[in-house]
Amino acid sequence: MYGEKSAMNTNYSIIRIQQYLNGELGKDEMYQLEREALDDPLLQDAIDGYRMQKEVSHRQLSLLQQRLAARIAGQANERNAFYFGWQRLAIAATACVLMVLVLVLLWMRNYHMQPKATEKEVKVELAPSEEVTHIHAEDVGEAGFDAQPEGGWNLFNAYLAESTDKLTVAGKAELTFEIDAEGKPAAIQSIGTTDALLLTEMQQLLEEGPAWKGTKAKITIAVE
Amino acid sequence: MVSDEQRLLEEYRKTGDLQLLGRLYEPYMPLVYGLCFKYYKDEVKSEDAVMQIFESLIAKLRIHEVTNFKSWLYTLARNHCLMDLRAANRINTVDIDDYIVESDLFLHQHHSGEQIPEERLALMESCLKELNEEQQRCIRLFYLEQKCYREVAELTGYDLNKVKSYIQNGKRNLKICMERNQQ
Numbered sequence: 215m216y217g218e219k220s221a222m223n224t225n226y227s228i229i230r231i232q233q234y235l236n237g238e239l240g241k242d243e244m245y246q247l248e249r250e251a252l253d254d255p256l257l258q259d260a261i262d263g264y265r266m267q268k269e270v271s272h273r274q275l276s277l278l279q280q281r282l283a284a285r286i287a288g289q290a291n292e293r294n295a296f297y298f299g300w301q302r303l304a305i306a307a308t309a310c311v312l313m314v315l316v317l318v319l320l321w322m323r324n325y326h327m328q329p330k331a332t333e334k335e336v337k338v339e340l341a342p343s344e345e346v347t348h349i350h351a352e353d354v355g356e357a358g359f360d361a362q363p364e365g366g367w368n369l370f371n372a373y374l375a376e377s378t379d380k381l382t383v384a385g386k387a388e389l390t391f392e393i394d395a396e397g398k399p400a401a402i403q404s405i406g407t408t409d410a411l412l413l414t415e416m417q418q419l420l421e422e423g424p425a426w427k428g429t430k431a432k433i434t435i436a437v438e
Numbered sequence: 439m440v441s442d443e444q445r446l447l448e449e450y451r452k453t454g455d456l457q458l459l460g461r462l463y464e465p466y467m468p469l470v471y472g473l474c475f476k477y478y479k480d481e482v483k484s485e486d487a488v489m490q491i492f493e494s495l496i497a498k499l500r501i502h503e504v505t506n507f508k509s510w511l512y513t514l515a516r517n518h519c520l521m522d523l524r525a526a527n528r529i530n531t532v533d534i535d536d537y538i539v540e541s542d543l544f545l546h547q548h549h550s551g552e553q554i555p556e557e558r559l560a561l562m563e564s565c566l567k568e569l570n571e572e573q574q575r576c577i578r579l580f581y582l583e584q585k586c587y588r589e590v591a592e593l594t595g596y597d598l599n600k601v602k603s604y605i606q607n608g609k610r611n612l613k614i615c616m617e618r619n620q621q
Binding site: 227228231237241242244245248252254255256257259260261262263264266267270274275277278279281282283285286 | 456457459460463464466467468469470471472473474475476477479481484485488489492508509511512515516580584585586587588589605606609
């Protein structure tokens with residue numbers, strides 16, 4: 215078979231080439247090599263090349279062999295570097311996946327938590343309006359404010375206590391108002407900041423409530 | 439039958455282990471070096487080319503399924519040198535005729551071991567007569583009388599290099615003639 219023989223015996227063939235070029239081969243051997251070369255272009259070109267170089271340098275060839283060996287060893291190192299590179303890459307990829315997973319989990323948790331939070335808020339808002347159980351009013355007792363409920367403070371507070379169902383907000387307010395000709399509270403104002411709803415509800419309570427005597431009043435009302 | 443070479447080729451293609459490729463390439467390195475020197479006419483460039491060819495083997499032999507490594511390597515190595523020279527614009531320093539002869543031989547090498555039947559010998563005899571005188575004389579001396587190039591040169595008085603090219607071209611012409619007459 216073509217190529218088989220020379221593949222196995224290349225060392226032998228490079229020596230033959232050398233001997234051939236140095237004229238050290240017998241005529242039959244020379245003929246044999248020439249015959250082989252005619253059917254083997256690689257051998258032919260190699261012979262031509264060595265003839266041009268005018269020598270077969272074994273030192274040069276062994277240096278080439280060393281270069282090849284170094285190349286193979288170098289590739290082994292490079293491979294290791296590649297291997298570590300892959301390892302690093304794998305770690306980095308895993309870290310990325312884990313991070314994304316954690317982020318998704320956090321997001322999902324937030325997403326599920328949010329509706330619960332609003333529910334709770336609503337409950338908190340509703341709770342006091344349903345639970346207004348106690349209301350108490352009293353005179354601040356400041357000079358210049360002489361007005362009193364017509365039936366006295368106890369009666370007035372009894373009226374307030376009966377009206378708790380009209381209140382929706384808890385809180386404490388200090389109010390001033392004047393008593394008109396018919397004994398009704400008028401121009402009811404709060405001192406300091408008071409919840410707008412609380413103020414409205416108190417104004418309503420006072421206007422619909424019992425009559426007052428005197429001219430001006432300054433009272434506190436606490437809703438619990 | 440699986441030769442050592444085939445086994446190495448196959449294993450390398452599967453594993454990419456450079457040790458295997460080294461074992462495969464090393465025996466051919468002296469020949470590849472000689473070939474490279476023929477084209478480059480420069481020792482350092484030829485040495486580098488031997489290594490560059492190994493580099494291209496690394497990738498190519500992982501992809502291609504090669505059955506005849508030696509002739510495949512020859513084509514690869516020669517193309518490497520020629521392409522490189524062409525890139526360097528020095529292609530004019532090589533003899534084109536040589537390549538035609540050799541590539542022709544290369545294509546027909548598979549027939550080299552065949553048994554030659556009687557009628558083909560007759561055909562060859564008539565084709566031999568069609569060759570020019572120099573080719574005819576050299577072919578007869580070389581193939582029929584089995585003289586080596588130097589003997590042929592001494593007997594004919596031709597230059598040794600001429601003898602070589604007469605034989606190469608004569609062989610090619612003979613083959614063309616015989617194939618033409620056979621059909």
